[in-house]
Structures are given as C-alpha cells and as structure tokens.
Amino acid sequence: MLTLVRRVVRKLQVLLSGEPVEITAWRMRAEHLNARAVFNAGHADADLDAVTAMQKRELYPRLRQMLAGTERIALDFGCGTGRFSGDLAELINGRVIAVDPVQRPLDLAPRHKRVEYRLMWPGKIPVATASIDLVWICLVLGGVQGKVLQSTLRELDRVLKPSGLVFLVENTTSVAGTGFWTFRSIGEYRAILPGISLDHLGDYIDLGERISIFAGRKASLPVDPANQ
Numbered sequence: 001m002l003t004l005v006r007r008v009v010r011k012l013q014v015l016l017s018g019e020p021v022e023i024t025a026w027r028m029r030a031e032h033l034n035a036r037a038v039f040n041a042g043h044a045d046a047d048l049d050a051v052t053a054m055q056k057r058e059l060y061p062r063l064r065q066m067l068a069g070t071e072r073i074a075l076d077f078g079c080g081t082g083r084f085s086g087d088l089a090e091l092i093n094g095r096v097i098a099v100d101p102v103q104r105p106l107d108l109a110p111r112h113k114r115v116e117y118r119l120m121w122p123g124k125i126p127v128a129t130a131s132i133d134l135v136w137i138c139l140v141l142g143g144v145q146g147k148v149l150q151s152t153l154r155e156l157d158r159v160l161k162p163s164g165l166v167f168l169v170e171n172t173t174s175v176a177g178t179g180f181w182t183f184r185s186i187g188e189y190r191a192i193l194p195g196i197s198l199d200h201l202g203d204y205i206d207l208g209e210r211i212s213i214f215a216g217r218k219a220s221l222p223v224d225p226a227n228q
Contacts, residue, residue, distance in 0.1 A: 042207045051206070052083050058204045059084075059138070059213065063091065063167050066215045071133035075099065075159060077125070078140030082109030082117065088136055089114040097127055123151030127159045135160055138169040139211070141192070142181050157194050160218050166196055168214040172203075186212055195219050 043051055072094035076085045079098035082105075089096045095114040100106055106117045118126050122144075135156055144152055160166065170189050177183045189212065190198045198216040205211070 040207050040209070054204075054206075055138075056084075056087065059167075059169060060087070060091065062201050062213055062215070063136075066165055066167065067092065067134070068165070071165065073097065073132055074134040074136055075125070075127060075132045076115075077135055077137045077156065078143075079109065079117070080105045082106075082112075082115065084136065084138060085115045085117075086110060086112040088134075092134060094133075097132075099125060099127070123148045123155065125152075125155040125159050129158050130161045132159045133161055133164050135164065135166045137167070139171060141168070141189075142171050142177075142183065145182055153193060157196075157218070162218055162220045164218045166193060166198065166214075166216055166218070168193075168198060170212060170214070171209055172212040173209040189214055 040051075071092040074088045074092055074094065074096045076082070076088055076096050076098035079085050079100050082098055085096050085098040089112060095116070096112075097116050097118060098106075098109070099118045099120040101120050101122050103119055106119060109115075109117055120126050137156075141149070141152075156166070168189065171181075171183060172186050172189065173183055174185070175183055184192070186200055190200060192198075193216075196216045196218050198214040201213045201215055203210050203212050
C-alpha cells in the first residue's frame with residue numbers, strides 16, 4: 001500500500017512539474033538501471049565495458065579526422081553517465097560541458113578536472129550562445145520527440161559557434177519506433193539540424209541494429225560588405 005501511495009505522489013509531482021513524458025521515462029529508467037540505462041537493454045551487464053570500448057574504437061578515429069585542431073570547448077549533449085566526456089576533453093586538449101536532463105546519471109559520472117557536468121531542463125541547454133566549438137551527440141536524439149526535439153535543435157544551433165563541428169551518432173535501423181525511442185532514417189538525420197549539412201561517415205552494428213555516424217560544420221557568419 002505504501003509503495004502504491006509513493007507512486008501516485010510521484011506521478012502528481014511529475015504532472016505538476018511539467019516534465020515531458022519522455023524525460024520521465026528516461027529518469028525512471030536511470031533510477032532503475034543506473035549506469036546500464038544508457039545501453040541497449042539487450043546487453044548483459046558483463047558486456048557493457050566491451051560495448052563502450054567498441055564504440056570508442058568506431059567513433060574516436062572518425063572524430064579525430066573531423067577536428068580542425070582549434071576546438072577548445074565541447075558540449076557532450078545527453079552525456080548520461082559521462083562515458084565519453086573525459087575522453088573528449090583529452091581529444092581536443094580543452095574542456096567539456098556535459099549536460100543531461102536526468103540527475104541520476106550525472107551523479108554516477110566520473111569526475112574529470114576539465115569536465116563540468118550540468119543538469120539541463122528539456123529543450124534548454126545551460127550554455128552561453130555561440131560558446132561551443134564541438135557538439136558531441138551519441139544516441140540521444142532518438143529519445144527526443146515533438147516540441148522538445150524542435151526546441152532542442154534550436155538550442156544546439158544557438159550554442160554552437162559559426163564553423164563549429166557537430167558529431168552525431170544515432171540509431172538508423174529501419175524498424176517501427178516506440179513511445180520511448182524514434183528510429184529515423186539516415187536522410188532524416190542528415191537534415192535534422194538547421195544550418196548544418198551533416199555527412200554520413202559510416203555505420204557500425206550493435207545487436208543487429210545499424211548505428212550511423214554523422215559530422216558537419218555550422219555555416220560561417222556572412223561577410224558584411226561594409227567591413228571589407
């Protein structure tokens with residue numbers, strides 16, 4: 001009986017807070033699964049380190065090829081437990097702002113002297129305008145839908161500097177989605193960010209699902225003829 005009352009109270013709190021349904025699902029998943037929440041549920045606990053190592057082997061060489069060498073501040077968007085945040089700081093020899101809308105994964109994330117973890121409200125990124133050189137998004141946007149997705153895309157554009165780099169990794173398997181996850185095509189992801197033409201760099205397979213890798217730079221500011 002006490003457990004039922006707690007569940008009802010929590011549901012009322014969520015309704016009153018205005019928390020989007022998909023964020024509620026992520027939060028409950030994180031509270032239940034802890035660090036395992038950011039992985040495909042088909043993976044066994046014993047496989048998680050190997051999965052992360054495989055992802056790094058697939059992603060980091062491609063990221064290195066795309067870096068200009070001038071990146072100093074990266075945004076790890078939807079960082080979860082910070083599996084990549086510290087490495088990103090090392091790869092750019094700079095610092096990382098890692099954001100997530102759920103507190104539990106941030107509490108589990110490893111500390112790093114050049115990584116700052118921040119809790120974000122869905123669709124709002126707590127970062128200054130045009131302050132980010134690199135945006136890293138790994139298996140996040142599939143879990144964002146509707147108005148929150150649209151506001152998120154606008155925010156990503158706002159915080160990224162002109163000529164800044166976006167490195168995007170998403171599940172593009174051709175299957176029906178769920179209320180928890182949306183499967184989009186390669187073409188949809190290539191066109192998803194305003195002002196950024198994303199190139200499809202390649203794919204890897206995880207539990208029979210296609211994970212696609214994209215990268216592209218934001219357009220530079222137009223030249224003002226009066227300043228020429």
